[in-house]
Amino acid sequence: MTANTLHTTFSETMAGQCRISDTGSSTSCTLDLDVTVTELLHPMADTVAGLRGRVTVPDLAEDSAAYGTLHIAPLTRKRLRYQLDFTALDGRALHLDGWKSVSFKRPLRSMTTLPATITDDSGQVVAETLVRFSIPRHLWPMLRSFRLRRNRQSHVDDLLPRWDGTPGRLEVWYTTLTDPDTGTGVWVHHELVAPSDSGPARLHGWAAVFPPGGPPVLDRFGPRDWHPPRHGWVADTPDVTVSPTHLRGTAGQIEWDLHAEPSGPTLFTFPQWAWRTGVLPGAQVVPRPAERFRGAIRYQGRNLHLADAPGATAHIYGHGNARRWAWLHADLGDGDVAEVVAAVSTRPGLRRLPPQPFVRLRIGGRDLPAGDTLLAALRLKADVGLPTWRVWGRSGEYWLHIEVTQPPEDTVDVDYRNPDGSPAVCHNTERAHVHIVVQHRTDGRWTTYREWTLDGTAHAEVGSGVTDGSSHERGSH
Structure with missing residues (x-):
């Protein structure tokens, strides 16, 4: 379309x-x-x-x-x-x-x-x-x-595979959601890895369930040789199928069958020009930023039935993982969302720089900060660590402050490989706590424009890659 x-x-x-x-x-x-x-x-x-x-x-x-x-x-x-x-x-x-x-x-x-x-x-x-x-x-x-x-593309187009056969590429689709009845968080992660040595591309991934009051459960699927899916689909293997409206799959003891209700247009965490052209080493967007899911998840003999569960599906394409990164998705209610990717490049000369935060909020159908998120990122700062990390700074007439806490008992550690074979690890939770304050400058003074506090319903991650000096980047996991 x-x-x-x-x-x-x-x-x-x-x-x-x-x-x-x-x-x-x-x-x-x-x-x-x-x-x-x-x-x-x-x-x-x-x-x-x-x-x-x-x-x-x-x-x-x-x-x-x-x-x-x-x-x-x-x-x-x-x-x-x-x-x-x-x-x-x-x-x-x-x-x-x-x-x-x-x-x-x-x-x-x-x-x-x-x-x-x-x-x-x-x-x-x-x-x-x-x-x-x-x-x-x-x-x-x-x-x-x-x-x-x-030729503006729809959010469905932004979900479809981008890989063109070039070696040394990484493409990721991940869905996160929260069951409104139980507070259980869910993470389903698919990634296509095209090795730098021109070996065959493989699709693999994992699923994780984060029940309140209990340890997270994680299992993996694949790898499988990559074959282009049917038209309009993202993936179609014996383990998993992903279409614009349906996710189904099995990863060890976890099974899922989810239907997604349509949401608003793509949320461009990275600039739209960067996503369309691929000129940056990596970029992340959210084709479905405010989804509502229904369906069922089975894990460890337990059944979780979902109805109107808020979540999102994001898409990443690039050369690999960043040196360090942090990621947040927060459903703020009434269709409002917040997305943050803060990353340190692996490129020589940039590795010693602090994390560069890309921030996009959608409030009342309007995206903030307005304009190019790369330019806005130059005025923002990030302090990335565990269990708490922060992003703050001024963008135009707005001042942002975001604080994320990832409870250790609700966090899973996942290790994997970049296209060049170097290792990476992420620390993910779908039960994060977040406090977001947006201030607006009016009549020469700062006043609170909007403020949110989410207790255990935000989705967040901190990760790092160990590299051999070559360049690979991904905005988040």
Whole structure:
């Protein structure tokens, strides 16, 4: 499922004042918007773009699921009209309507100033607002967010095998989930290893179950010679089958038969350009970031029946494992998720650097940080260790702090080999604890935007590879 048209995406932030009609009082107003233009954006454009984002008016609205349109016609109509629908704190449906009136005498001021009116369903004016796009504060984040996209692929395409026969490659698909009734965590891991010495590619993997109050159970399957699966499938061997909607398999004493309900679009932990082009030594994405699973798992004579179990399926392609890495997937509820990959490269000259954290949150359908996650990673820091590791730092107008704890009694150690034969080991738990704080800079000060605490329902891993000096990377396990 692809589209052969060009389209442009970017993010825009405007902030200013809002006058509430009922009380006559003034308060701040911030619009954080993601714009999707269904064509190549140019000065002569006269087109309607899609809007999604957040409307923040203290004591009136704090809605991260606002949506609407932006009519872009700077030359043909000399205006840019913004229309947004959002929900007030008291549950009312509100509508923002305003436009930037383009003036060639004052192009900078007219293109950065948006007066707008907020009304309710009856048409009554609820508030009048005046917000501005700040050149010093907002221009650079906006420029960084600009993307020109062609032939956008669906999340199903991002799940399909990428290996093209090149030796020395590693491809991984892993699914993690949590049973909402018992708190049991589940990890099913498939990996295709194409040896560096041009030996035959093999598919192998493992499954693990993490019951609360008991030790984790882990067993392996394979290896099997790799054969391309049927069209639209990921894997099809006597041990396991993986399709976009079904996972089935046996690993020793563990059996699983899982059906996955469709989720939102791919979550790009690594930049989309890196995944599409393969120019980096390795990249990780999450084609199914907020799945809901149903089915059954049998382990050690016990049966676990799943219904509406939250989880995700990720996909990695690269040359092998990183020197050190940490990984987190956290289902935050209501379709919101957090994904973190922090890694140290094996490449000479980069091995002594601290872990580089790639972070992507999807909140209310919006991905944060906006723009390129590689650029955002340059401003973030990570302290990787066990049992607790952290990621923190500023990205645009947001400050992130993520703390992950992997209880030793709920963690399994798994050893395996890179394509060149060098060893690696990971320490994984599907019962991790995590605390996430996202702060937003408003009116010159940091305020808490969102905060989550997960007790035993996050999925996390810390790993390391022992190398012989050659290059192999994987974002996470």
